[in-house]
Every structure is written in structure tokens, then in C-alpha cells.
Amino acid sequence: MNVGRDEFSLIRQWTKPSLQDKGxxxxxxxxxxxxxxxxxxxxxxxxxxxxxxxxxxxxxxTMNPADIxxxxxxxxxxxxxxxxxxxxxxxxxxxxxxxxxxxxxxxxYDGMYEACRDYGVRIIGGDTVSAPDAMHLSVTxxxxxxxxxxxxxxSARPGDAVFVTGTVGGSAAGLHALFQARDTGEPVLAKxxxxxxxxxxxxxQVQAGRLLLSHPGMGACNDVSDGLASELWEVAExxxxxxxxxxxxxxxHPDVRGFARQEDRDPYQWAFFGGExxxxxxxxxxxxxxxxxxxFEENGLSVTLIGRVEAGEGPNLLMTDTYxxxxxxxxxxxxxxxxx
Numbered sequence: 182m183n184v185g186r187d188e189f190s191l192i193r194q195w196t197k198p199s200l201q202d203k204g205x206x207x208x209x210x211x212x213x214x215x216x217x218x219x220x221x222x223x224x225x226x227x228x229x230x231x232x233x234x235x236x237x238x239x240x241x242x243t244m245n246p247a248d249i250x251x252x253x254x255x256x257x258x259x260x261x262x263x264x265x266x267x268x269x270x271x272x273x274x275x276x277x278x279x280x281x282x283x284x285x286x287x288x289x290y291d292g293m294y295e296a297c298r299d300y301g302v303r304i305i306g307g308d309t310v311s312a313p314d315a316m317h318l319s320v321t322x323x324x325x326x327x328x329x330x331x332x333x334x335x336s337a338r339p340g341d342a343v344f345v346t347g348t349v350g351g352s353a354a355g356l357h358a359l360f361q362a363r364d365t366g367e368p369v370l371a372k373x374x375x376x377x378x379x380x381x382x383x384x385x386q387v388q389a390g391r392l393l394l395s396h397p398g399m400g401a402c403n404d405v406s407d408g409l410a411s412e413l414w415e416v417a418e419x420x421x422x423x424x425x426x427x428x429x430x431x432x433x434h435p436d437v438r439g440f441a442r443q444e445d446r447d448p449y450q451w452a453f454f455g456g457e458x459x460x461x462x463x464x465x466x467x468x469x470x471x472x473x474x475x476x477f478e479e480n481g482l483s484v485t486l487i488g489r490v491e492a493g494e495g496p497n498l499l500m501t502d503t504y505x506x507x508x509x510x511x512x513x514x515x516x517x518x519x520x521x
Contacts, residue, residue, distance in 0.1 A: 353455025
């Protein structure tokens, strides 16, 4: 598709939902050279940007266009959540290759707008260009957080408890199921549909981030986009500490465990190195840890204490496995297009 041929009409079509006036602090939106918005009193701007590139971050065989758009927005909302912030406005740049139709691009935007509605975000600008080979999608998100209160990776302290919200490993398990369906030509069984949802329609933990921000004794925080091991390594590196976790405490959804048994896979590999779960992990003062669990339970959310921050020279990430053996948990990444 040659977007340059009718670029402005396509932009108007794809961004039409953003033209509505919502009275949310937006002064100038789509339609001018730049957007203008007001920041709430006593708050600071939180900004992040993530890109998704076809064949690197997604495939048409495992993600439909609406899911691609939804997930692109969620990955950014998750970054705002990890800072304890409130997501507000988004800028979207889309590079369209010849093998994508205008209708498919519209579906990408439909998915982004669905995520925006779910989390109170508004698209206020961006750019549309042609790409020679593969679809490129870049989302910038602007949010707000109380001045001086943003949650940071560098705030872990010796003696803190280590936590993770929700469950981890589901997205990687879902991708494995999708690859299996693609390669065999057989649909994913109904009993594993939750795994597909984990991968294609993940949830950002904005409410959890706000609860963490308000809780006494909070230390570091990070979102689980690249796998639990990678995110905890980032906390250890930023804080200069050693983090020690217990494998048996890692929260893994029952469907992930069941699917792993069926496939003769280790569910902890998906949890530690799978990524794209978009849960939050971090640390809290030990004396406030149980109160944090009660706070989450009262709000219909889950948080699990999985380890501790230890004194001594860091960074380091240790894990005591199910056999009681302590080992270094390496900062390894997961290849999303490999089934090994």
C-alpha cells in the first residue's frame, strides 16, 4: 500500500475517534502541527516509547491486526504503570509496508483505540509513512505521576521483600501454543484459550502500580516485559544489590502448568525468560510486605512475595530451586520466534 498516495485521508480515517472532545486537559489535539495538553497540578510527566516491528516483535501468523495494535499500546501503558503513573496521551507512528491493506491498518488502530478506552488514554498525534519491507509501529505514551513519587528501579534496599503481581509465563506459553497450531494446522484447543489471551491481549497493571505508589515502604519497581529474570536483574543492577528468589514461590497460572506438562516443557523457563506478561515486580520493606498483600486482596488483585534483597556486593540474582539448590539466575532473553 502506498500511504503517500492518500495519506491525509487515511490519517483522518484511522484517527477519527481521537477528534472527540473529552475535556481531559487536551488543549490542541490531532489536526495541528503538534498537540498541547495541560498537566495536572502537583504532578510530573512520565514518558515512554516502544516500537513493534513485523518479524521481530510480531507475525501475522500469530497476531491479527487488532491484537497487534492493542498489544503495542499495552506495552507502553505497562511502562507507565511500573512508575506508579496514570497513562493519559499517546503519539503513534506507523510505517506501512506494501503487504498491508488499508483495512488491516484500520484494524491496528481499532486495537489501539480499544486499549485506549480500557485505560483512559487518548491518541493525540503521530505520523504515517511508507515502509519498504515490514510493518513498523511505534507508540509514545505520556502519563502523570505525583511530583517526586515515581517508582524507580534503583530503590531496592537490603532487607526488602521481593514481589511480583499476578502470574508470569502465560504469554510465552500462549505463543508456544500458537506456533504449534501454525505448524500443525490444528486449532488451539479450547482449554488453552486463556494462554492465547495472555499472549495476544495482555493486561497492563495500572491499578496495581497506583496501589504500590500509595503503599508505605515501597522500594523498586519494574514491569515484566522481557521476562522475570531480566526485570529483576535490572532492579539488582540499578540498585547495586543481590536479589534472592525462591523458585517454588513464583506464581504460575494453572493452565500454564498444565500446558507445560502436556508439552514436556519447564514452565519456569517461560516465567523467567518468556516476557510480555506485563506484570509488575519489585521490592517493599519487609515490615510492610504482608500489608501489601492484604491491600491487593482487598482490591481484587494478587501479589506474591517471592524472595528478598540481600546485603553484599551486587548486582546479582540468585535462585533457590525446587531441590533446595541455590544458583545464579542469568539475565537471558527469550527468542519469541524459536520454540526451543
